[in-house]
Amino acid sequence: MANYKDIFSLVQSLGKGERRNLHILANQWGRQPLHLQVLEELYRMESLDMDRLRQKFTSDDRVIQRSIRKILEVILQTRSIFEPGPRETIAREIADIRFLLEKGASGLALDQIDKSLAGCQQRELFEEQSQLLLIKRRLTGNIRQADEEIGKIDILHRNLISYLSLRERIKADLEDNRTGKNILCIRSILADELLLHAKSAISVKAEFQRLSIRFRIHNYLREYESMIQDLEQLRTLLQANAEILDETGSELLEHSFILANVYIHRMQGDRARALMHSIEQMELFAADLIARRFENYSLTQLGFACDFGDASAGNAVLNLIDRNFNRYANSISPLMQRLLLFMSAKYLFYRGDFEQADQYICKIMAMAAVDQFKEFVPFAKAIQLLCAYEIGSFDEIENKTRSLQRILASHDTQQVIPARILQMVKDCMRQVKNARPRILNDFFQGKDSIAASEFHYFDFDLYLEAKLSTTDMLSLAEKRVNTQAIHGRPAQLG
Known part of the structure; x- marks a missing residue:
C-alpha cells in the first residue's frame, strides 16, 4: 500500500x-x-x-x-x-x-x-x-x-574497452597486408587476447567481439576451417543472447557473406548454397538486408550465380536489385552502385541476355564520376564488345574494338580481364568479318573447355571487407590474387 x-x-x-x-x-x-x-x-x-x-x-x-x-x-x-x-x-x-x-x-x-x-x-x-x-x-x-x-x-567496462581497442589494432594490421610480416604479430595478439579472456570475466558483447576478432584473423591467414568454427560460435552466442542482436547482428551478416565468398572462390558450391540459405533464414536478415547489407548480399549471390551457373539464384537477385536499386541508391556508395550494375551485366552476359547486359554497361558508363570505376572499365568494355558481336551490331563492333584496344594497351590485361574473357575478345577481333562464334551456348549446362587454373578474377572479399566507400582503388589493385577458381564458367569458343 x-x-x-x-x-x-x-x-x-x-x-x-x-x-x-x-x-x-x-x-x-x-x-x-x-x-x-x-x-x-x-x-x-x-x-x-x-x-x-x-x-x-x-x-x-x-x-x-x-x-x-x-x-x-x-x-x-x-x-x-x-x-x-x-x-x-x-x-x-x-x-x-x-x-x-x-x-x-x-x-x-x-x-x-x-x-x-x-x-x-x-x-x-x-x-x-x-x-x-x-x-x-x-x-x-x-x-x-x-x-x-x-x-x-568497472571490471566489465575496462574489459570491453580493452577488447574494442584490441579490435581496432587488429583491423589496422589486417588493412596493412601487403607483406607477410604481420602474421607473427597477429598471432601474438590473438594469443594475448585469448589469455586475457581466460583470466577475466567478460560480458556477452565482449565475447562476441572476441569471436569476431578471431574470425577476421583466420580470414586474413586463410584458415578457412577455423573461420567456419568461429562463425558457428558467433551464431550460437546470438541465439542464446537475443538482447544483443540489434547491435551485433549486422556484423554477423558481414562475416557470413565473407565466408560465403570464400566458398564461392574455392568452388565449393554446395557449402556456399547452404550458407546463403542459412543467412536468409536468420531472424534479422529481412530487416537488416535492405538497411545495411543489400549490396553485400546481392554481390555474393551474383558471384555465386556466375561461378556455378545457378540461374534461380541469379534471377532472384536481379529481381531484388531491380526493385530496390533506385530506392536505396543514396545509401549505397557510388563504387558499390557500379559494382552491382557491373555484376548484373556480367551475369546477364553469361546467361546470354546480351542486349540487357549491354544496357547495364551503358548505364554504368553514363553515371557521373566513372573514374571511380576505372579498375573495371576494361572488363566492362570487353563484355560490351562481345555483346555487340553476339547481337550482330557490326556497325558498333569496329568502334568498340578500337576503344578496347586503346584500353588494353594501357593496362595489364591479365590483371584487369579474366583470361577466358580476354580469349573471347581476341577471338572476336580475329573473326569480325566471319560468322559469329558460339560463345556461351553451353554455359548453364556446365560444359568447360578451358582449365580452371588458367583464370584470374577480382577478389571481391577484399572489397566487401574493406567497405568500398572508403577504400583506395589503387591500393586494392595491389591486393588482387590468382587462384584456381573460375569467376564465371566458360563455354566453348567457335
Whole structure:
C-alpha cells in the first residue's frame, strides 16, 4: 500500500503544467481508459480513499490497483515525446528517478532504479549502471554491497574497452597486408587476447567481439576451417543472447557473406548454397538486408550465380536489385552502385541476355564520376564488345574494338580481364568479318573447355571487407590474387 500512497502523493504534487500535459495525452487517446478516470478522481481526494474508488468504478481491488500503478507510467510518459535510443532511454529514466525523489516518492524511485538497472545490464551500459547504483546507495544506505557491484561493473567496462581497442589494432594490421610480416604479430595478439579472456570475466558483447576478432584473423591467414568454427560460435552466442542482436547482428551478416565468398572462390558450391540459405533464414536478415547489407548480399549471390551457373539464384537477385536499386541508391556508395550494375551485366552476359547486359554497361558508363570505376572499365568494355558481336551490331563492333584496344594497351590485361574473357575478345577481333562464334551456348549446362587454373578474377572479399566507400582503388589493385577458381564458367569458343 506504501507505493499507492506514493503515487497519490505524486499526483497531488503535480503542477498545472504537468497536469495539462496529462490531459493532452489523454485527449489524444479519445475515450479515456479507466486509469485516467481514476487519476481524475485522485485529483479531487484529500487523502487516498480506496473505498471511494471501489464504489465509483469497480469492486475488484486488483483492477483498482492496476489502474493506480498505470498512472505512474502515464505521468512518466508525459516527460518524453520522442522515441529515444537505449542510452537516451536510460538517461531519461535517471531523470525520472530524480524527479520522483524531488517529489518525495522514494519507494517509487527505488522500484524505478531496479527496473533501470535491469535495462542497463541487458544493454551493457556500464556508466549509467554505476550512476544508478550510486543513487541506490544513497537511498538505501547499503554502501558495501553497492561498492562491490560498482567494482564488478568497472571490471566489465575496462574489459570491453580493452577488447574494442584490441579490435581496432587488429583491423589496422589486417588493412596493412601487403607483406607477410604481420602474421607473427597477429598471432601474438590473438594469443594475448585469448589469455586475457581466460583470466577475466567478460560480458556477452565482449565475447562476441572476441569471436569476431578471431574470425577476421583466420580470414586474413586463410584458415578457412577455423573461420567456419568461429562463425558457428558467433551464431550460437546470438541465439542464446537475443538482447544483443540489434547491435551485433549486422556484423554477423558481414562475416557470413565473407565466408560465403570464400566458398564461392574455392568452388565449393554446395557449402556456399547452404550458407546463403542459412543467412536468409536468420531472424534479422529481412530487416537488416535492405538497411545495411543489400549490396553485400546481392554481390555474393551474383558471384555465386556466375561461378556455378545457378540461374534461380541469379534471377532472384536481379529481381531484388531491380526493385530496390533506385530506392536505396543514396545509401549505397557510388563504387558499390557500379559494382552491382557491373555484376548484373556480367551475369546477364553469361546467361546470354546480351542486349540487357549491354544496357547495364551503358548505364554504368553514363553515371557521373566513372573514374571511380576505372579498375573495371576494361572488363566492362570487353563484355560490351562481345555483346555487340553476339547481337550482330557490326556497325558498333569496329568502334568498340578500337576503344578496347586503346584500353588494353594501357593496362595489364591479365590483371584487369579474366583470361577466358580476354580469349573471347581476341577471338572476336580475329573473326569480325566471319560468322559469329558460339560463345556461351553451353554455359548453364556446365560444359568447360578451358582449365580452371588458367583464370584470374577480382577478389571481391577484399572489397566487401574493406567497405568500398572508403577504400583506395589503387591500393586494392595491389591486393588482387590468382587462384584456381573460375569467376564465371566458360563455354566453348567457335
